[in-house]
Amino acid sequence: QVQLVESGGGSVQVGGSLRLSCAASGFVLDYYAIGWFRQAPGKEREGASCIIGSDGSTYNADSVKRRLTISRDNAKNTVYLQMNSLKPEDTAVYYCAARTLINREYNYWSQGTQVTVSS
16 A cells, blocks of 8 residues: 655745655655656645655756755665745645656645745
């Protein structure tokens, strides 16, 4: 059974940092792409960052480049999102999601975690 369990959200002040974790079970990261998505109040969900299982290559949205870093620990089957220099506009519910390398659609989603950045 594929499952993604997310942790690490919370409240932080502007300029602060948080690290989100996405623990995967039921599949091996090497054969999947893991993406981090976020949805702010009143806005559509947007992709923030992605890591490809086969070679570890990463992709980041322009809005988060140099501030958000995705990484993985294969031994723990866990993907992380390190968020630095946080801004109020980073406030959102963050989700991790998984898709197989041949699919374009993400099939599996975490429960979501709230990140709130206050000034």
